[in-house]
Amino acid sequence: MNFRIMDSFEIIGGKPLKGEIIPQGAKNEALQVISAVLLSEEKITIENVPDIKDVNNLINLLEDLGVAVQRHGKGSFAFQAKTIDLDYLRSEEFKRKGAALRGSIMIVGPLLARFGKAWIPKPGGDKIGRRRLDTHFIGLQKLGARFDYDASESFFSLSATELKGTYMLLDEASVTGTANIVMAAVLAKGVTTIYNAACEPYIQQLCRMLTSMGAIINGIGSNMLSIEGVDKLGGASHRMLPDMIEIGSFIGLAAMTRSEITIKDVHYPELGQIPGVFRKLGIHFELRGDDIYIPSRDSYEIETFIDGSILTIADAPWPGFTPDLLSIVLVVATQASGSVLIHQKMFESRLFFVDKLIDMGARIILCDPHRANVIGLGRKYPLKGIEMTSPDIRAGVSLLIAALSAEGKSIIRNVSQIDRGYQDIEQRLQALGAEIKRV
Known part of the structure; x- marks a missing residue:
């Protein structure tokens, strides 16, 4: 695969996707x-x-x-x-x-x-x-x-x-x-x-x-x-095992774009808390053999804690929730119904990409370098396409998922960061029906 540091993705969002996708090796x-x-x-x-x-x-x-x-x-x-x-x-x-x-x-x-x-x-x-x-x-x-x-x-x-x-x-x-x-x-x-x-x-x-x-x-x-x-x-x-971060990314992608997607050969027992955390965001899916099937749904609702207080999702060393998926969880929450506090404990600059999501119309309060409060208003206010730059691998894919769900055209620059961690990502998304091209 050849990579060019100045490559960008041009994305026309707001279109539901459908099909099967195989996660890459980890x-x-x-x-x-x-x-x-x-x-x-x-x-x-x-x-x-x-x-x-x-x-x-x-x-x-x-x-x-x-x-x-x-x-x-x-x-x-x-x-x-x-x-x-x-x-x-x-x-x-x-x-x-x-x-x-x-x-x-x-x-x-x-x-x-x-x-x-x-x-x-x-x-x-x-x-x-x-x-x-x-x-x-x-x-x-x-x-x-x-x-x-x-x-x-x-x-x-x-x-x-x-x-x-x-x-x-x-x-x-x-x-x-x-x-x-x-x-x-x-x-x-x-x-x-x-x-x-x-x-x-x-x-x-x-x-x-x-x-x-x-x-x-x-x-x-x-x-x-x-x-x-x-x-x-x-x-x-x-x-090698399939990449659990890709699997979580595709679960989030399906929910954000209201898509019917089957993720193949996921080695489900190795996913730890990942499926449970996405279920807390209201995402419905089922295990079919070793495949995860996510049906198309118009809405998903964030759970609260048992006492009714706002849900908090934080990263922790395994078997805790992986920090590599907190960016995905944050993006997915923007189009859910309900609120969630994202607490990124391990890296102090990983939430700084939320300014792009705010520009797209998301309701997010960045409390400090480690915490962000996401106020999900369902799809009452859909995200809108903008031009933005990918700061790191995980934030880049989170912005890509946001762009695929947004109305209109988005440009994501510095996609060499995404290429560092995701194999043939635009071709695999195109196979699901996404309107994305490298420019």
Whole structure:
């Protein structure tokens, strides 16, 4: 897929959609399991890999490092990290490419575990507030890594003569931090216990892939992981989960556009609280096998708490509600009947896109960087199309959903942000009947 940074979407909204849509492989899982191929010199096959900008950039980065990559058709790859060029990690090209990719931080744990050395520029990514790396580096230091930071070049270097298992209590249940520490610990000497570990399905998937490679990990699915280090890891075959953020996005899309949509092969047991939260917004759907069927409905009503007080939806570490879907929930609430308080606890800039929704006619009070009160007046005042810019992946898709439900034409600029996380999004929406084109 080719991406151009100045691309925009032109959308004619207000049209109901209909059909089936298949969610892509999970972006957040992909960045972890693809980085994990660096832990072994044997061949590792991964299926259901999404064709999106962030994942493709990580694969290209691994190829630059010397990983042999074979493409076996759509979404299927074989990786073999037999020969790695560690000198590349200190090149200007690596500094430039790594800094542009948030997921580049995920190669640190595997490189440190296998080679005793790792370098990484301060990663980029979404502009959604501070996304500190302390959990990654503190955990790796506890395993025995030495850590240096060159502030003039925003460049990190880590080294370790030998990683040794230890007990650690993470200061936050960071998903990427947990993944990095797990990948380092599987080749460390002795037993590593990680308490307050993230336990998202994508962490569980990473752990299952590592155990199929020969790692010894206990407590998968809980917030306490015990890892017994081994001398080396072998090859494996792994299939990624569908992207739960896409699934939630499509549920919201169906409600906003009054559409009849079937989301295929969702791995429903892995969705956690996501279905329940959308039901609280009044959205009706049913499970048909492993598909979610959403019928066309003109209205949906937000629930209140049992005592009649206003509903609050907040993010939390898994099994709490994922922060990546709060932007979608906020948009969906604008066309519901009733009010809801959205509390974004984890990122202080992620709600700043609501000014665009207010310009479209939504009734939203931004209380502070973390909280927004959405006053849903049903469809009494439909959203109207405007020109806007996508600030990050999730806000960009939220604005896209708003535009598809709005009356008239909308222009969304900087859609390269959306391309970072959503595969062939305009083609898949066009297949449902959406009037959207890339310009």
